[in-house]
Structures are given as C-alpha cells and as structure tokens.
Amino acid sequence: MKSITLLSVVVLSLAMGCATPPRHITPVSRGAVRDIDISYASFGSGTKVADVTDRVIELLRTEAAGFEARANVLGTDPLPYHSKCLIIDYSYQDKRYRFAVANKHHVSYELLLKNTKP
Numbered sequence: 001m002k003s004i005t006l007l008s009v010v011v012l013s014l015a016m017g018c019a020t021p022p023r024h025i026t027p028v029s030r031g032a033v034r035d036i037d038i039s040y041a042s043f044g045s046g047t048k049v050a051d052v053t054d055r056v057i058e059l060l061r062t063e064a065a066g067f068e069a070r071a072n073v074l075g076t077d078p079l080p081y082h083s084k085c086l087i088i089d090y091s092y093q094d095k096r097y098r099f100a101v102a103n104k105h106h107v108s109y110e111l112l113l114k115n116t117k118p
Helices: 005-015 051-060 109-114
Strands: 038-046 048-051 085-092 095-102
Touching: 005 048, 038 051, 085 109, 095 109
Parallel strands: none
Antiparallel strands: 038 048, 038 085, 085 095
16 A cells, blocks of 8 residues: 555545645644744833744744844834844744844844753
C-alpha cells in the first residue's frame, strides 16, 4: 500500500466536502512565526499603550534581521516625545514568555528564542 501524503489527505478532504481538516493536522495560529506563537504585543508607556500584535507578527515574518522598536516602524506612537517600551507575550514549546525592549532597541526572532533559554 502506498503511503498517503498529508497534502493528499487535505486535498481529498476538501474534494469530499469536509468542513474541517483531519484531527492530526494542527492548524497554524494567526500569531505563528516559525515555532513561536505571538499572543500579544504592546508599545507605549503607562496607560498610553497601543496593541501592535499584528504589526510585530508581520515584521517578524518579513524582516529576517529583525527590526527596531520605533513608532515609525510599528506604525503608532501612543505617547509622542516620551520613552516607550515594546512588550511581546509569546509561547514557545508550550511555555509562555515575555520579551521587553526599550524604544529604539532591536527585536528579532533569534532574540525571542534566546529569551527562552535559562
């Protein structure tokens, strides 16, 4: 018997009108960046913060070298002319982590991974 590839299973499922993929296929989270899952990212200070989750996910997916935590890069400035912080809450290997950097500091996939090491 020939082995059936995962793609074949998905194609057959769709062709047969199945509404959901087989259980053994894990859906990709909207916040997935390789094997990290970004759950929330905020940029600002005190009570003046902006949700930048979608932008951080986009930057981590498209900027191989990473990016700087700056208002013009993140697309928002909740507190002009003041110091701000970028905070990223994420999961890696079923554990939750938080990564924080001050305004104008570098963020990358590699730094998020490094943050998971003791």
